[in-house]
Amino acid sequence: MTNADVFQADYCAERLKALSDPHRLRIVDALRYGEMSVSDIAELLEAEVVTISHHLKIMKHAALVEVRKQGRFMYYRLHDELMTSAKRGAKFLDLGCCRLEVPDGTH
Secondary structure, three states, X not given: OOOOOOOOHHHHHHHHHHOXXXXXXXXXXXHOOOOXXXXXXXXXXXXXXXXXXXXXXXXXXXXXXXXXXXXXXXEEEEOOOOEEEOOOOXXXXXXXXXXXXXXXXXX
């Protein structure tokens, strides 16, 4: 490995690995419209709260989501720098090392 690892391969691999699960990709899709509670995400995705909590913990560790606690509820949103828009209106997950296009669901 070189000292000038501009690509930041380890960091990039960790973020890509955190996205490598269908549940986590569905969570990204849900959160791109705004902040949601764990129970709201679980209901939307028809999954158990404990399952969604597990995946959100992995995503938080990879700096994909941010969390805000309000009372006994935890609210998650995509990390501020994660979603970007291209000139033609497409949305991207900007992981720093690469960008993944997120379809808008209308296709």
